[in-house]
Amino acid sequence: MIRYIAKRLLIMIPTMLAIIFIIFFIIHLMPNTPGRVILGISASEEQVIEKNKELGYYDPVPVQYVHYIINALKGDFGVSYQFGRPVFDILLPKFPITFRLAFLAILTSSILGILLGILSAEKKYSAADVAMTVLALFFASVPTFFLGIIMMLFFALRLGILPSSGSGNWTHMVMPVLSLALPSAAFISRITRSTMLDTIPEDYVMTARAKGCSPIRIIFAHELRNAMMPVVTEVGMNFAGLLGGSVIVENVFGLPGFGNIILNAINTKDGPVLMAAVVFLSFMFMIVMLVVDITYALLDPRVTARTVGGAK
Template sequence: MLSYIIRRLLVCIPTVFLVITLVFFAFQLIPGDAALIFAGEQASQEQIAQIRSDLGLDKPVFEQYSIYLQRLLKGDMGKSAITGRPVFLEIKSRFFNTVRLAVVATVVSSIFGIVFGTISALKREKPADYVISVLSIFGISIPSFWLALLLMYFFSVKLKLLPTTGNASLKHYIMPTIVLSVYSIAFIARMTRSSLFEILGEDYVRTAREKGMKERIVIAKHVLRNALIPVITVVGLQFGYLLGGAVVTETVFAWPGLGRLLVTSVEQRDLMVVQGVLLVFATSFVLVNLLIDLLYGLVDPRIRFN
């Protein structure tokens, strides 16, 4: 298992390096003067030139890239042009708010998605299967911003049961979690259903049933366990999606996370913060995929020897 982990880490390192490289050079193509944004419109040409020199923007692109890598190794992502604080601190103050919301939404969507998918597979072509299939299509199709506004209208404006913004209490988690979970529940349910269909037709499942093994033991021991690998893939990818894709939800509910920070920074043209947030999102997604690979090795030992 240790050698498998080392192999996956060795694959992950160049991927992260590629992400860093792509993010850096993508921002070189954005029009505008970062030094002017940082200095402000009222700054003199001498001040702008000094800031450009301090930021290393007067150097060739590849030399800037080398300096950028050296700073990243030291944990330095630059400074915010708006607040003047280090970008690392701006991200750190909001990162765990996004992670907590993503974890809660992933747990909720995994539980309901697997349960609904299992029921749908076991009740194939019965009313329960049709109902869950229709709800899954609805969950995948509904726009997140529309669902968020709908929930706010009913639970906050009409019923006055839930707060609309912030993250101060458990009540603040309910509506954002629902909005983020609906799509994931539908997607996980459909994947679980398809995976279970495939496993239920295998010879070893029929053999277990013919031996007189109870149905719940067949499902738990032979079917669900072997159907876990594609489901783990979907759950892991959904967690990565929730980390980087909660921008709309965080904006609607004024959730103090990275998604809202990204939107605010784009509006204010705070390029250093935008660059830092995108880098964190992309790196997090790579690390989530690494975790999925490691979970594969735990669920199916055969993968570790491939």
């Protein structure tokens, strides 16, 4: 198991290098040289060229790439064009709010999605199952910003029980979390339903019944664990997506998170910030996927046997 994790961590290094190269190359293709971004439109062409030279902009891209990697390993991700401060200092304070949002959203959607999925599967074709199918279809198709705005209208304007935007105490998190969690819960409940339905006719479920297990015990001790693999993948993908993709929700609810920073960096062509943010998100994505794979191995011992060769 430890060997397996170590191997996966090692594979992350070349992957990360490749990702950085691609992002680096794309950002280099952006119009406007860094000198122009930093000095503004009033600066003269000479000043801009001087600044660009200082930043090493005219070096070949591979050279700049190597420089970037070396500096990044030292923890230096460059200086923001817009704010003139180290990128790291700009990004780091934004991370907790995004992480909290993503974590709460994925927690809510997993619990909701898995429980409703189980209920749907156990009461197959019942009114409750049909109702949940319709609801899931609705929440899976409605855009996040629309859901956010509707909730805002209802909870903030009509009922006045939740603040419409900003960050502060937990009440500010309720609507953003829900507008991210509900669509994700819709997907998770569908997947849980179908994998649970697959386990119900399995022989080991009959064995469990023959042992005298209660229906609840059969679901949680026998069926769910076998049905969890695809669900875990879905949860992982959603979580990784939420870590970077809550741009819209952060904007709708005025939360100063990662999404805002990325959007701002794109608008102001702030290369170093954009670069570091995307690199960071790719890194988080890989970590989440590694956790998903480790969860696989914990859920199903056959996975380790296949990938590492022997369960011990």
